[in-house]
Amino acid sequence: MGIQFKSVSHEYFSFSNNDEAIKDINLTIEKEGEFVAILGHTGAGKSTLVQHMNALIYPTSGELTVFGTNLPPKKREKVNHLRQKVGLVFQFPEYQLFENTIIEDISFGPKNFKVTKDHALENAKKAAALVGLGEDMYNKSPFQISGGQMRRVAVAGVLAMDPSILVLDEPTRGLDPKGRDETMEIFKRINEEENKSIVLITHDMDIVSKYAKRIVVLKEGRIVFDGCKEDLYVHPDFHLFNLDYPTPLKILKYLNEKLNIPFVPRYTKEDLITYLKGVKL
Ligand SMILES: Nc1ncnc2c1ncn2[C@@H]1O[C@H](COP(=O)(O)OP(=O)(O)OP(=O)(O)O)[C@@H](O)[C@H]1O
Ligand SMILES: [Mg+2]
Structure with a gap:
């Protein structure tokens, strides 16, 4: 098993109202093959x-267990x-970058995890x-x-370490539609071909509908x-979750109201087009 939360809460000590930022979380993320979207309103x-x-x-x-290690760790136990x-x-990739050049930045992780300098560069x-x-x-x-390029550098820096689980906090924010699709296709490939688990925070419901195999909503x-x-x-x-519908569902709802086209859920642009081609008006 990869990551397991059992009734986990987290309170930031600087919190003025003494509330917990997450409460009673029970969640398991397997170490292989998952594609989980984490959704929720800002501040959720x-x-x-x-x-x-x-x-x-x-x-x-x-209780939190990550790859067999209970967290918080015991005294002097390393978590690196x-x-x-x-x-x-990270959500803001500029906090994650710190070397002088892009290639040094990307190879920093592998160098730190005891691979040779040449090997680290190759991975980078x-x-x-x-x-x-x-x-x-x-x-x-x-x-x-x-900003979009910084995000790519941050993603590359993490990929260079060859993790089992890749956690991405709004990885497509600030990217144009082409950049967004290219980035998502990379994660899809990593998930399908290398069987790595992907955990992705996003506000983009079209991305969720197209790529996520599982959805977790926080409120x-x-x-x-x-x-x-x-x-x-x-x-x-659903109306209490503060989420939008993905575009294909919105279009289908509209077509149903205006043209009486049967509402049959379709979640991607491609599936919507295939469906509409077969509809007799
Ligand atoms: N370092 C911190 N210190 C104190 N409070 C924090 C800190 N980080 C987050 N919080 C508070 O914890 C709550 C949850 O914040 P969090 O950043 O996890 O939300 P989020 O769902 O990621 O929001 P967004 O969609 O805006 O990124 C918020 O009320 C926030 O103000
Ligand atoms: Mg956030």
């Missing part, structure tokens, strides 16, 4: 939840190796290619590139839904 606790997954922060109550197993790309180049960063970018400063720090998309949009409390 998504970033707080995922920062537990690679031991950046610890539960203030409950967990960051190789679970790679986290492979990861850079995977996210579409060409050789012309290698020696640029990670602080003199666009005010609690999990209010954990299941598949087919069940999410028809959930009796």
Whole structure:
């Protein structure tokens, strides 16, 4: 098993109202093959939840196990190796970059995990290619590139460590539609071909519908839904989750109201088109 939360809560000590940012979380993320989207309104606790997954922060109550290590760790027990197993790309990638050049930044992780310098560089180049960063970018400063490019560098830095579980906090934010689709296709490939688990925070319901195999919804720090998309949009409390419908469902609803076209749920643009081609008007 990869990551297991048992009744986990987290309270930030600076919290003025003494409330918990996540509450009574029970959640298991398998170490292979999952594609989980974490959804919820701003402030719902998504970033707080995922920062537990690679031991950046610890539960203030409950039990958390990451690849067999109970967290918080015992005195002097190291947790660094967990960051190789679970790679986290931050919500704001500029906090994650710090080396002088892009290629040094991407190879920092593997170098730190005891691979040789040459091997680290090789991993870094492979990861850079995977996210579409060409050789012309290698020696640029990670602080003199666009937000979208910074995000790619941060993703490459995590991929270069070859984690089992990849946790991505809004990885497509600030990308144009082409960049968004390319980035998502990379994660899809990693999930399908390398069988790595992906945990993805996003506000983009079209991404959720197209890629996620499982959806977890947070509301005010609690999990209010954990299941598949087919069940999410028809959930009796959906209107309380502060979520939007994906575009294909919105179009189908509209066509149903205006043209009486039967509402048969379709979750991607491609499936919607196939369905509409077969509809007799
Ligand atoms: N470092 C911190 N110190 C104190 N409070 C924090 C800290 N980080 C987050 N919080 C609080 O914890 C709650 C959950 O925040 P979190 O960042 O996990 O939400 P989120 O779901 O990721 O939101 P967003 O969609 O805006 O990124 C919020 O009320 C937030 O103000
Ligand atoms: Mg967040």
